[in-house]
Amino acid sequence: MAPSDPSRPEARSVKGFRDLFAADLLLKHRMIATVRQVYERYGFVPLETPALEFVDVLGKFLPESHTPEGGVFALRNPDLDAKADPRSPDTWLALRYDLTAPLARVAAQYADLPRPFRRYQVGPVWRVEKPGPGRFREFVQFDFDSVGVPDVAADAEVCMVMCDVLEALGFARGEYVVKVSNRKVMQGLLEVVGFGGADINDPDSKAAEVLRSIDKLDRIGLTGVRLLLGKGRLDPSGDFTTGAGLDDARIETVAAFLAAQVADRGAACDRMAELIGASPRGAEGVAELRRIDALLSAAGYGADRVVFDPAIVRGLAYYTGPVFEGQITKRIVEDGEERQFGTVFGGGRYDTLVERFTGQKVPATGASVGVDRLLEAMKLLAGARRDSTSEALVTVLDPSCLDRYFAMARELRDAGIACEVFLGEGGIRKQLKYADRTGIPVAVIAGGDEFSQGTVQLKDLALGRALSANVATNEEWKRDRPAQRVVPRGELVAAVREMVGA
């Protein structure tokens, strides 16, 4: 490769963006097909919206929403000239940062949508965040939502769908958990500790500060949260975070609330009612949770799958009722270390998102799979994967006979066996190396001798790999399944099929 000739562009990706290759994508396709099947079984139908929206349509719901671009990739509307008012909502476009804001736009824009509108959507979203390990600026979400559903029965259904999806993907009971809380319960807590008038969705409010402290429970523990709620906390890094300034009694109330996650959903509701039932808003939230519990229990979704956890906050500011997180709890070990995948599903009820546009209340709820994070978990569970879809490589010893090689490939394909003819540069050694590199299990080899004898050679590369790796100590198995064999040309398809077990 010519090293950095300044007249040539450098082949490079943008920071925080990445390419995905076959071994991952073949798994991802299966995963998406499985999720889609569950969504469709519940009657959700597909929707696709553009990557680009007007900035004001997306709204400012990201944590970075106080900056001008609000954490989104923004660009000028190409239909307006350079003199267009930069403060006009028509001047700026942005790449969507989630799939919920575009859904709200669609729900407001089309008068003739079915109601309820139950849709799923899968696609990339983009956020200007600091990239890190496993943290990208482009990532795929796979959402399902019901728009126009006032009853929290729809929220109970969301929990069921989440469980069904995770089980369809191969996670057994006990290997995942769906955690549920309710923004109204959280608001009840805030009322009880003296922030009744505060706007829970205003990031600069004291109430939001308390929520952010609670949201850190996983990382800093109850002791850390207590400090953040009170005078403040010294990070291990040496930085001091000023606390919310609650007095001890209030801190105890919050701590007791956070501990209200008990194995029994009904008992959790009782405990929450005890602590925050004095707030009408909180009592309403607990009543909603009780209805969700009843429907889940009747449908057989017990506390081994869905628990109530008052510490669940969820970041996005638009949630108004029940909120959900689906977590993988299965122990997954990679290179001797236990990997934590945490939340792969998140969602909640957002009754005001369509109202932003129309002024009319349109209750809605749903959840979203973080496809990339879930894929990481699936990869570790899937075991060996290969970079190829081909079952056979038809090698080319004599390029003047390509018509014969193409004919072999065609016969295999017609029999449903994916295969390819080697059309690159290099001799048989390089061709076999290619098959090895991509994990193609069988090589078909034929030259002058085979053509004149009416035969083909078949090389079992999977076996060859096993032999060369010295794992094939079973001589009988080796004798029955030789790494290389010669078959009559007419038996090509049958022999390959036998070798790949197709």
Next chain:
Amino acid sequence: MAPSDPSRPEARSVKGFRDLFAADLLLKHRMIATVRQVYERYGFVPLETPALEFVDVLGKFLPESHTPEGGVFALRNPDLDAKADPRSPDTWLALRYDLTAPLARVAAQYADLPRPFRRYQVGPVWRVEKPGPGRFREFVQFDFDSVGVPDVAADAEVCMVMCDVLEALGFARGEYVVKVSNRKVMQGLLEVVGFGGADINDPDSKAAEVLRSIDKLDRIGLTGVRLLLGKGRLDPSGDFTTGAGLDDARIETVAAFLAAQVADRGAACDRMAELIGASPRGAEGVAELRRIDALLSAAGYGADRVVFDPAIVRGLAYYTGPVFEGQITKRIVEDGEERQFGTVFGGGRYDTLVERFTGQKVPATGASVGVDRLLEAMKLLAGARRDSTSEALVTVLDPSCLDRYFAMARELRDAGIACEVFLGEGGIRKQLKYADRTGIPVAVIAGGDEFSQGTVQLKDLALGRALSANVATNEEWKRDRPAQRVVPRGELVAAVREMVGA
């Protein structure tokens, strides 16, 4: 809906962008699955690249490449501050305008890719173009390419894949055609008419002007092309386009060349060789076409499927050898008018696209499905489609019994029958209207009476629609398949299955 409250954002899409709904998307999913299956059967594997790339990585291959943004949606790199040099290649990002430029980047960036690298990629691309009917700024391409394949056997394979894809999608022989030409043959023609030294890929060259004239053959006919090649042409609109200024003899050569498309591929090659064989470049191009012909013929791809058409130009400037177009020729009538779908597949060989980055020749070829245009054709062929995936709607007469309705839905789903419980607002009339609107064929109805009798009512909405539209004049059919029936609760699944024919 509150009419345009200035404090509310307006629910609107960006010009040239659109939303896609279930009826189209369910068909699109099937289409994409079918295309993917053919690609995979040939051993192509998936790749995904980011939506955003550095502008210099994409290169300037669009017709609008003389403007600063070059026809792309560009934005500033958010990792650089406002003082970054606007002329630096790191300062600007852009949404990809095709999937080939990112593939070339990938092929140059990763040293350990398998060679050949055979990949497919499906995804949206974005271009700042004037939107029009059926012309969008965001559209989906579905590409397959082989990188590292010097032999035009790979180009013959591209033609085979294109045919196989169109047949897998339901187009029979004679309902589509793949047209092939060769940039080298085109260059031979230009040499013969006196533009031998011209850069065919420089949009401002005389050679490019001749090509653009040829490219208009479909629209303005041979007479029009002759005028554009000579003194110029008066458009029907009254505008005069200055011609390329060729003399009569040269115009005749070009006209004869364009007429060289004959039913027989070998004869077309003979005719081209006659006209432009004096150019070594042209002769090389004809020889390549002869090899492609031989391989296609041996594999049974006759001139009823793949023809050689010297008038095929293809727009993108990076092609260097064979170029391909797949066209739907099936007569499709919509509202009494014949619809032309034209080119749904396009591609060609591009041996210098990776070299842009590395300085090393990496021969590559492939083609791309225009998914949106093909979908338009498929829609007209598909007949009636519905907006739902559900086979049954479980209506809700008594919200306090939602556990029972959920249980019915679960039984149906467990039996593989997609269904949904109505969770919106409104009574039975509104619920049945919802099923009608979305095309759900069966409604399950149960209230106090049914619960106490252990029955459910099933309403055949498809039949109901047929009856109300007065198409069901066959009384017997009506008697055998009544629009409404009562079945024991325990027979719910069997009865619904029978009604939907699942």
